[in-house]
Amino acid sequence: xxxxxxxxxxxxxxxxxxxxxxxxxxxxxxxxxxxxxxxxxxxxxxxxxxxxxxxxxxxxxxxxxxxxxxxxxxxxxxxxxxxxxxxxxxxxxxxxxxxxxxxxxxxxxxxxxxxxxxxxxxxxxxxxxxxxxxxxxxxxxxxxxxxxxxxxxxxxxxxxxxxxxxxxxxxxxxxxxxxxxxxxxxxxxxxxxxxxxxxxxxxxxxxxxxxxxxxxxxxxxxxxxxxxxxxxxxxxxxxxxxxxxxxxxxxxxxxxxxxxxxxxxxxxxxxxxxxxxxxxxxxxxxxxxxx
Ligand code: GUN
Numbered sequence: 001x002x003x004x005x006x007x008x009x010x011x012x013x014x015x016x017x018x019x020x021x022x023x024x025x026x027x028x029x030x031x032x033x034x035x036x037x038x039x040x041x042x043x044x045x046x047x048x049x050x051x052x053x054x055x056x057x058x059x060x061x062x063x064x065x066x067x068x069x070x071x072x073x074x075x076x077x078x079x080x081x082x083x084x085x086x087x088x089x090x091x092x093x094x095x096x097x098x099x100x101x102x103x104x105x106x107x108x109x110x111x112x113x114x115x116x117x118x119x120x121x122x123x124x125x126x127x128x129x130x131x132x133x134x135x136x137x138x139x140x141x142x143x144x145x146x147x148x149x150x151x152x153x154x155x156x157x158x159x160x161x162x163x164x165x166x167x168x169x170x171x172x173x174x175x176x177x178x179x180x181x182x183x184x185x186x187x188x189x190x191x192x193x194x195x196x197x198x199x200x201x202x203x204x205x206x207x208x209x210x211x212x213x214x215x216x217x218x219x220x221x222x223x224x225x226x227x228x229x230x231x232x233x234x235x236x237x238x239x240x241x242x243x244x245x246x247x248x249x250x251x252x253x254x255x256x257x258x259x260x261x262x263x264x265x266x267x268x269x270x271x272x273x274x275x276x277x278x279x280x281x282x283x284x285x286x287x288x289x290x291x
Pocket of ligand 1: 094095096097098119139140168
């Protein structure tokens with residue numbers, strides 16, 4: 001079994017980006033600039049946004065953070081988005097999800113200028129992705145593709161089973177794995193909460209990509225020998241022995257599954273750091289489109 005090490009890979013990618021930023025500076029150019037909007041103060045969302053800003057600092061990007069009260073109206077939020085759409089100093093920005101219940105997530109995503117949508121969530125960008133046109137890819141599926149590519153994990157002709165059909169992970173993942181290219185060229189089964197007898201599919205899979213959010217859901221008897229296991233699950237579970245009071249748990253029963261897998265991502269240290277690095281790559285793409 002080999003570990004797909006997201007920490008090591010993401011460091012390499014961040015280093016590549018850092019060198020690019022240094023070369024822009026040497027040429028007297030401005031540096032890429034990423035913005036993040038956070039509505040409310042959900043602990044996990046706050047951590048994600050803080051990490052995005054930290055990553056910008058690390059690679060030398062400029063960053064802007066806008067933290068809004070969770071009482072903000074949808075109209076006020078969209079007005080802020082329009083300001084950022086029109087800010088020529090900002091290459092791209094994200095609106096951290098989930099949003100408070102009184103705000104229509106779809107309307108908010110639709111308000112983002114597709115050319116600044118570095119999350120790749122706008123329907124225009126999702127459509128381009130599905131049509132295999134160059135665009136911003138959602139960071140988590142993009143990070144998984146990058147990981148499979150850099151570790152040279154074979155995907156062509158393989159049966160990939162994706163668990164979960166969210167717009168952020170599962171559905172785009174299913175599209176990218178079936179695309180014509182490498183990685184890609186997989187035969188994909190997209191499973192979800194209404195799938196009957198899920199294990200029937202996972203047992204047949206050469207590659208399982210799970211984004212369910214149920215700790216240790218995927219057991220060793222649900223996979224075949226030599227399968228590639230990619231764990232997107234990252235759930236906070238109570239842990240009184242940890243200083244934070246919680247630990248992060250993946251969807252995979254790692255200790256048992258790793259004995260049967262050929263490649264496997266750990267949690268933490270697998271997909272998460274890759275997601276963070278890919279947002280930086282998308283920001284770089286936005287910057288290069290604007291320059
Ligand atoms: N919430 C969970 N993942 C993401 C992400 O990749 N981007 C945004 N904007 N919100 C998220």
